[in-house]
Amino acid sequence: MKKLITIVLLAALSLPVFAQVTETSEQKWTIRASAGYYPTVPTVALPFIAIAIGLANNNNETEKTDITFPPFCQIEALYSFNPRWSAGLAVGYSGFEMIRKDKATGEIKGRSYFTLLPVTAVGRCNYLNRPAVKLYGSLEAGVFLPIGTDDFQVVPNVQLNPIGVEFGRRLFGLVELGIGLNYVPVRIGMGYRF
Numbered sequence: 718m719k720k721l722i723t724i725v726l727l728a729a730l731s732l733p734v735f736a737q738v739t740e741t742s743e744q745k746w747t748i749r750a751s752a753g754y755y756p757t758v759p760t761v762a763l764p765f766i767a768i769a770i771g772l773a774n775n776n777n778e779t780e781k782t783d784i785t786f787p788p789f790c791q792i793e794a795l796y797s798f799n800p801r802w803s804a805g806l807a808v809g810y811s812g813f814e815m816i817r818k819d820k821a822t823g824e825i826k827g828r829s830y831f832t833l834l835p836v837t838a839v840g841r842c843n844y845l846n847r848p849a850v851k852l853y854g855s856l857e858a859g860v861f862l863p864i865g866t867d868d869f870q871v872v873p874n875v876q877l878n879p880i881g882v883e884f885g886r887r888l889f890g891l892v893e894l895g896i897g898l899n900y901v902p903v904r905i906g907m908g909y910r911f
Contacts, residue, residue, distance in 0.1 A: 744887070744910035747795040747803070751891060751906025752788040753899070780826060783816045789900040793839055793908075803841040807857060809899060811835055812864075832864040835874050835899055851883040857899070874898050883908070 787810075795805035812832035818825055837859030845852035857876040863869065876897030883891045893904045 745797050747793075747797070747805075747908055747910045749793045749795070749891060749906055749908035750791070751793075751893070751904045752790045753895075753901075753904035754788045755901055779820055780817050781820050783818060784813055785816070786813045789904070791835070791899070791904075791906075795839060795841060800846045801843050803839075803843070805839045805841075807835070807837045807839050807859075809835040809837075811861070811899065830865060833872075834862040834864055836860055836862060837874055837876065837899075849884065849886055851881075853881045853883070854879045855881060855893075857897070861898070876900070887911070 789809060789811050791807050791809035793805055793807040795803045797803045810832070811834075812830065814831075815829040816825060817827045817829075837857040839855055839857050841853050841855040843851055843853045855878045857874070857878070859874050861872040861874050863872075874897075876895055876899040878893045878895035878897075881891065881893040881895075883889045887910050889908055889910070891906050891908060894902055895904065896902065
């Protein structure tokens with residue numbers, strides 16, 4: 718019985734050695750999809766829109782306006798130059814929808830959309846780079862491209878994400894804290910390394 722207990726204890730102590738996974742090649746490319754519930758650009762524009770809607774509906778007793786904000790969504794492709802530095806390109810969606818409804822019947826009278834396509838270059842620095850956990854910070858800079866408008870105006874775009882965490886190996890989840898023109902304060906998502 719003592720030999721069996723000794724074998725079990727040695728096996729339990731040696732498990733961490735056998736559990737380590739060594740990868741034959743470093744994964745260079747990462748694809749990530751993420752969403753942030755509080756998009757910044759519509760939130761910044763909202764007071765001005767609310768004033769305009771209030772002035773337009775000031776004498777209108779029969780209609781009301783509902784504003785909906787879908788989450789900020791983004792897809793990124795990153796290339797790792799080394800275990801610390803990565804760079805890539807991100808394309809996202811930001812916007813909101815205004816729906817005019819009849820107060821009495823709820824019938825929709827009209828819809829207006831405000832849609833922006835943020836395109837940014839992404840630079841990233843890994844503070845901690847372990848196989849299953851990565852702690853990093855990133856900076857995104859680029860432009861907002863308006864969609865569905867006749868007058869084409871490009872607006873600058875900057876997003877700073879000082880703290881980000883990826884947990885998992887090839888298929889992973891992510892959580893980022895950031896501030897900027899895309900979203901604030903948190904975004905979540907998932908990605909894949911290859």
